[in-house]
Amino acid sequence: MQHETHAGxxxxxxxxxxxxxxxxxxxxxxxxxxxxxxxxxxQATLHxxxxxxxxxxxxxxxxxxxxxxxxxxxxxxxxxxxxFGYSLTLRSVLKAxxxxxxxxxxxxxxxxxxxxxMELIDSGVIALWxxxxxxxxxxxxxxxxxxxSLAIAFLVTTPVNKWMIGRGKGHAVVHRYHH
Numbered sequence: 001m002q003h004e005t006h007a008g009x010x011x012x013x014x015x016x017x018x019x020x021x022x023x024x025x026x027x028x029x030x031x032x033x034x035x036x037x038x039x040x041x042x043q044a045t046l047h048x049x050x051x052x053x054x055x056x057x058x059x060x061x062x063x064x065x066x067x068x069x070x071x072x073x074x075x076x077x078x079x080x081x082x083x084f085g086y087s088l089t090l091r092s093v094l095k096a097x098x099x100x101x102x103x104x105x106x107x108x109x110x111x112x113x114x115x116x117x118m119e120l121i122d123s124g125v126i127a128l129w130x131x132x133x134x135x136x137x138x139x140x141x142x143x144x145x146x147x148x149s150l151a152i153a154f155l156v157t158t159p160v161n162k163w164m165i166g167r168g169k170g171h172a173v174v175h176r177y178h179h
Contacts, residue, residue, distance in 0.1 A: 035166070036162050036165045036166040038158070038162060040162075040165060041158050041159070041161045041162030041165060042158050044114070044161045044165060044170065045114065045118075045154055045157050045158045045161045046154070047088060047089070048085050048111055048114040048115055048118055048157065048161075049118065049150060049153070049154050049157075050084075050085075050088060051081065051083075051084035051085030051086070051087065051088045051089075051111075051115070052081040052084070052085055052115060052118050052119060052122065052150070052153070053081075053150055054080075054081075054084040055077060055078075055079075055080030055081030055082065055083055055084040055085065056077040056078075056080070056081050056122070056146070056150075057077075057146070058077075058080050058084075059073065059074075059076040059077025059078070059079070059080040059081070060073060060077055060137065060142075060146075061137060062076060063076050063077065064136065064137055070133045070134070074123060074126075074127075074133075077123075078119050078123060081115060081118075081119055082111075082115050082119070085111050085114075085115040086104075086107045086108070086111055086115075087107075089106070089107040089110050089111050090103050090104060090106075090107045093106045093107065109169070109170075110170055111170075113160065113164060113169075113170065114157055114160065114161055114164070114170055117153075117156065117157045117160050118153040118154075118156075118157045119153075121149070121152055121153040121156045121157070122149045122150055122152070122153040123149075125145070125148065125149035125152050125153070126145055126146065126149050129145045129148075129149070132145035
């Protein structure tokens, strides 16, 4: 059944028991329950990666500009990665007409594990990369290590998101509000 024929969220929930339906060019079972495409998982991961990258770069720039050491700069970058990751989801759910409290809960449910895995991998790669923690914003090493760490984080987090969406968790929660 095409989602355009749904008059509201209540009707949408009534159709959740359909075996398969089509939405935005991809097919999935029961809104994230069952078989999930790698494309859907990659899109969810890319969404998280965007927020994480914005937060991390901003955190590094602020920490460097303030002359902070590696640990407080990395903590700020991680906090901002979560902030921007949640903000992107929050914005899209609020556009669907949901109240702030519900939208905030949806963002937490949708992104927490994804962002946490992404940040663990990303920060771990940077921390283990020789001299990356001491690289300045003007150094190619800084940007190269950041790009590689984000790419590795994307590759590790995509299967996590695929697994979560397949169980109706993570971005499957957000997907319910995109109609």
